Amino acid sequence: MAVSEPSRTVPFHGLRVIDASRVLAGPSCAQLLADMGADIIKIESPEGDENRRWPPLMENGLSSNYAAVNRGKRAMTLNMKAPRAREILEKLVASADVFLHSFLPDTAERLGLGYERMRAMNPRLIFCSISGYGAEGPLRNKPGYDLMVQAFAGPMSVTGYDDGPPVRTGVSFVDMATGLSAYGAIVTALYARQQTGQGTWVRTSLLETAVSMLSYHAIAWLQAGIVPRKQGSGGANQAPYQAFRCQDGHVLVGAPNDAAWQRLCTALNDPALAADPRFATNASRLQHREVLVGLLEAHLVRHPGEHWSALLEQHGVAVAPIQSLDRVLTGAQVLANRMVVMAADADDREWPLLGTPFKVGDSGTAAGSSPALGAHTDEILRELGYSDHDLLDLRREKAV
Known part of the structure; x- marks a missing residue:
């Protein structure tokens, strides 16, 4: 080592x-x-x-x-x-x-x-x-x-x-x-x-x-009275920005802004997804998050996480495997x-x-x-x- x-x-x-x-x-x-x-x-x-x-x-x-x-x-x-x-x-x-x-x-x-x-x-x-x-x-x-x-x-x-x-x-x-x-x-x-x-x-x-x-969670409540909810594997304020099922487990994928969203659609070779008005902005993607997650997982389950890590990296999309400590520390x-x-x-x-x-x-x-x-x-x-x-x-x- x-x-x-x-x-x-x-x-x-x-x-x-x-x-x-x-x-x-x-x-x-x-x-x-x-x-x-x-x-x-x-x-x-x-x-x-x-x-x-x-x-x-x-x-x-x-x-x-x-x-x-x-x-x-x-x-x-x-x-x-x-x-x-x-x-x-x-x-x-x-x-x-x-x-x-x-x-x-x-x-x-x-x-x-x-x-x-x-x-x-x-x-x-x-x-x-x-x-x-x-x-x-x-x-x-x-x-x-x-x-x-x-x-x-x-x-x-x-x-x-x-x-x-x-x-x-x-x-x-x-x-x-x-x-x-x-x-x-x-x-x-x-x-x-x-x-x-x-x-x-x-x-x-x-x-x-x-x-x-607590950072931005606290400020959202102090200034706007917004009580944050549990967020699972991702964040409540961006979509897609969470863990998705792939062929051999899960992989973290993040497209927290509209330009990154378009790069993700290009990587998935899905122009229809890129053109869908429900997903045109982060606000609309958050509104239709459940539908969006289903459509993305339909792509991602076709290949293992290692495939998606390499492909999305090539397209400038934030991606990370969920690594166990033995992999992290080596x-x-x-x-x-x-x-x-x-x-x-x-x-x-x-x-x-x-x-x-x-x-x-x-x-x-x-x-x-x-x-x-x-x-x-x-x-x-x-x-x-x-x-x-x-x-x-x-x-x-x-x-x-």
């Missing part, structure tokens, strides 16, 4: 990030910072991040969920219920540029992880908090998971088919998009710190991310854009992981794979000035 070359550009070399977040959103944000060269210290409870144990488990014993968002980090355990754990945390915060957590607001305050306390320790600190439902409002302390927020924030209401049950999007897009949002907020705050010399509090949530991604286009990379573990075994969704110069991904629980605890404590005798005491006190 072709993979990316090791990166050379490290925009965040020398930046220290304390990652006290869990599951997907916060860890994915910290992983992006690691990919750009930051030193990420992942703090976990002695039991570990809960997603270490979520199936499926890989050959190296790590959950795919955990491995997906924790490469390139150094891991230490810290028992925040132990008195000396706060002493260690204070030393970490004093040395850090960014502190990232995903505790509920009141839980963070109870653990001594509130913004005001952190700012007093380190005025230059960028403090990033990620929550389920936002830092303000009556639900600020409500736990949030991707699935629940897909329902609560609206995306599930436009997913699936009108006559079907609620459908979850197959990927955890709210979690992962929240990680990207937090990354952007942190980078913005770091840039602002260059101007002011001061840190700040940046915050995001699964709810805010999901609502922002495909030339994905590999060419360095979206499959290799990372070595502590035993120098290499494991394939996903690349970053953006590139900065010739940057790539962090060199190491996801760490074992507490793998760097002693190393980090020694950097903070603790002696071997101190380490024994901290373990006896169950602080680490």
Whole structure:
């Protein structure tokens, strides 16, 4: 399998990030910072991040969920219920540029992880908090998971088919998009710190991310009172623009404007369809969508999807096969854009992981794979000035 070359550009070399977040959103944000060269210290409870144990488990014993968002980090355990754990945390915060957590607001305050306390320790600190439902409002302390927020924030209401049950999007897009949002907020705050010399509090949530991604659906309701319906495999505002049955399954075909519609008719060698007044404009095609779908499928079922992909591409018509992940992750286009990379573990075994969704110069991904629980605890404590005798005491006190 072709993979990316090791990166050379490290925009965040020398930046220290304390990652006290869990599951997907916060860890994915910290992983992006690691990919750009930051030193990420992942703090976990002695039991570990809960997603270490979520199936499926890989050959190296790590959950795919955990491995997906924790490469390139150094891991230490810290028992925040132990008195000396706060002493260690204070030393970490004093040395850090960014502190990232995903505790509920009141839980963070109870653990001594509130913004005001952190700012007093380190005025230059960028403090990033990620929550389920936002830092303000009556639900600020409500736990949030991707699935629940897909329902609560609206995306599930436009997913699936009108006559079907609620459908979850197959990927955890709210979690992962929240990680990207937090990354952007942190980078913005770091840039602002260059101007002011001061840190700040940046915050995001699964709810805010999901609502922002409603995009044109939300604007249609806010400005015209239009409540969108479930859209199946396509979009409600263009036709044809959806999955169609072909000889060996389905293929996505899109002609979202009138010029593309004419090219599609040419590709199908159907001048009568091109001249039919019911399909002359996008508005009229939407009005007669059911008839249109039947006529197009009568053409498409005659050949397999691969035939239509090649033919429609030749005519400049948007087309895409519905690919399984084995095809996606071995495909030339994905590999060419360095979206499959290799990372070595502590035993120098290499494991394939996903690349970053953006590139900065010739940057790539962090060199190491996801760490074992507490793998760097002693190393980090020694950097903070603790002696071997101190380490024994901290373990006896169950602080680490």
